[in-house]
Each structure stands twice: as C-alpha cells, then as structure tokens.
Amino acid sequence: VTLELGGKSPVILGRSADIARATERVVLGKMMNAGQICLAPDYMLVPEEKEAEVVAGLTAAASAMYPTLLANPDYTAIINDRHFQRLTTWIDDARARGAEVLQVNPANEDFTATNSRKLPLHIVRNPTEDMTVMQEEIFGPILPVRTYKTLDGAIDEVNRRDRPLGLYYFGSDESERRRVLDRTISGGVTIDDVIFHISQEELPFGGVGPSGMGAYHGEIGYRTFSHAKSVYKQPRIDVAGLAGIKPPYGKKTRASVARQMK
Structure with a gap:
C-alpha cells in the first residue's frame, strides 16, 4: 500500500535566514491555490526577536503578489462552502482565544459583500496550542507564526506533533541546518524554499507515519508501482x-x- 496523505508541514526560519527572501517564498507557497495544497507551509517557527520583521515581510510579499483579490484571476477561491466555513470558524476561534489575527487585504476589499469564497491571507501571531489552527492541517490561507528562543526549542515543537509530509528550513548556517535535518523526521525537506522537493523527479516523494507510507517518483516510483516477479530454475x-x-x-x-x- 502506498499512501500520500498530509499534515502540518512546518517552516523553521533560522537566525541566519534572509527574511525578505524567505517570507516571499513562504507566501508564494501558502497562497498558491489559496493554500489548498497538501505540501503548503502550515505554520512558521521564527526567532522571537525577528517576529515583527517576519510578519512585515509576509504582509509585504502577499500585497506585492496579490494587490487585489476579489477580481484577481491569479488568486483562487476556497473549493466549497463547507471548507470556507471551516476556515472562517478557525479564524474566529483564534481571535476568541486571544490571538492577534492580521488580514492581508491591500486594496481594503469588502469580502463580506460577496459569496465568491475568496479568503485573503490571515496571519495568526503566536497562537496557542488550544487553537484549532495549531491542532489540524489548515489547508487554506491561514498562517500561524510562532516564536522560539532556541533552535532546539523549535525542533522539539516539530517533534511533538505528527510527522509531517514536508518540512522547510531557511538559513545559511550549515551546523543549524544539519541539526534540523538530523533531529526531525518528515516525508521530505526543502531547504531555502517550500514545496519544491516534490518537483524533483529523481527524489522519492511520500509521507511517513500519519502523513503517508511508501514513496514514488523516478526509479523508486517505478519499483513501487511494479511487481517484481521471482523466477527460479532448478x-x-x-x-x-x-x-x-x-x-x-x-x-x-x-x-x-x-x-x-x-
């Protein structure tokens, strides 16, 4: 059996990361198909002293890529009413539990006056564990941003959760990068970007544990979906x-x- 499932794919932003570049790439991956991608970055872990700069970078990147949303053919809608209601309920839940939720709406469009099911990027600053956005795979344009004091703390947070389909690390510090790779388990990893490991046809793609089993692409995909018939001549x-x-x-x-x- 080969299963490609999903999960909460984290972004770990190292202290050596280029924040402008990292936030642009995270926003691209998060808002592509309105976040309805199994490998979309689900939440970010950022150094506590860089949180404000990260939020500003995310806001600027989203505004530059999508200056308008409602009539913009580059930005799609949520697939159906049920999932739109699910996402808006999760946003309300985060607000009700005390989170600061920023809606990135550069043109100040009125989303309540339309039934288009378009949902702008919502950045949830330092959400707590009791919020639904930190308990379930989001699969939509909601991005929780949590802070960490030490890299080991960020790694521990990833490891407390189910093993994700993807993990994304940004940073130029080789020892830090090695620590993330050695101490976490995920279906795959993209370094200095998000999602792109799935497009490397020679790399096996798949999940681990709750995010899937087995892998495909390239030679390993040929072997996965083929039957190796044994023949012996005495x-x-x-x-x-x-x-x-x-x-x-x-x-x-x-x-x-x-x-x-x-």
Whole structure:
C-alpha cells in the first residue's frame, strides 16, 4: 500500500535566514491555490526577536503578489462552502482565544459583500496550542507564526506533533541546518524554499507515519508501482537429496536439522 496523505508541514526560519527572501517564498507557497495544497507551509517557527520583521515581510510579499483579490484571476477561491466555513470558524476561534489575527487585504476589499469564497491571507501571531489552527492541517490561507528562543526549542515543537509530509528550513548556517535535518523526521525537506522537493523527479516523494507510507517518483516510483516477479530454475543436480529433505529420511536429514538448529 502506498499512501500520500498530509499534515502540518512546518517552516523553521533560522537566525541566519534572509527574511525578505524567505517570507516571499513562504507566501508564494501558502497562497498558491489559496493554500489548498497538501505540501503548503502550515505554520512558521521564527526567532522571537525577528517576529515583527517576519510578519512585515509576509504582509509585504502577499500585497506585492496579490494587490487585489476579489477580481484577481491569479488568486483562487476556497473549493466549497463547507471548507470556507471551516476556515472562517478557525479564524474566529483564534481571535476568541486571544490571538492577534492580521488580514492581508491591500486594496481594503469588502469580502463580506460577496459569496465568491475568496479568503485573503490571515496571519495568526503566536497562537496557542488550544487553537484549532495549531491542532489540524489548515489547508487554506491561514498562517500561524510562532516564536522560539532556541533552535532546539523549535525542533522539539516539530517533534511533538505528527510527522509531517514536508518540512522547510531557511538559513545559511550549515551546523543549524544539519541539526534540523538530523533531529526531525518528515516525508521530505526543502531547504531555502517550500514545496519544491516534490518537483524533483529523481527524489522519492511520500509521507511517513500519519502523513503517508511508501514513496514514488523516478526509479523508486517505478519499483513501487511494479511487481517484481521471482523466477527460479532448478539445476539437474538432486538438491533435495543433497539437502536431506527427500524421503526416506536418515543420517543426511538429521545432519541437516542439526545444522539448522545451531
């Protein structure tokens, strides 16, 4: 059985990361298809002293890529009413539990006056664990941004959750990068971007644990979806007799059993 599922794919922003570049790439991955991609970045973990700069970078990137939303053919809608209601309920839940939720709406459009099911990017600043956005895969344009004091703290947070389909690390510090790769388990990893490991046809793609099982793409995909048929041709020599497994049983049989019992 091969299953590609999903999960909460985290972004770990290292202290050595280029914030402008990282936030632009995260926004691109998060708002593509309005976040309705199994590998979309689900939440961000950022150094506590860089949180304001990260939020500003996310806002600027989203505004530059999507200066308008309602009539913009570059930005799609949520797939149906049920999922639109789910996402808006989760936003309300975060606000009700005390989170600061920023709606990135550069043209100040009135989304309540339309039934287009378009939903702008919502940045949830430092959400708590009891909020639904931190408990379920979001699959929409809501981006929780949490802070960390140490990289080990960020890694521990990732490891407290189910193993994700993807993990994304931004940063130029090789030792930090190595620590993230060595201490986390995920279906795949993209470094200094999001989602792109799925487009590398020679790399196996798949999940692990709750995010899936098995992998495909390239040679491993050929092997996954093919049946390896075994064929054996016995030589003329009496192998059964030599092995002592052909009746009548005697000394050879006892010797064979004794060898296997050692």
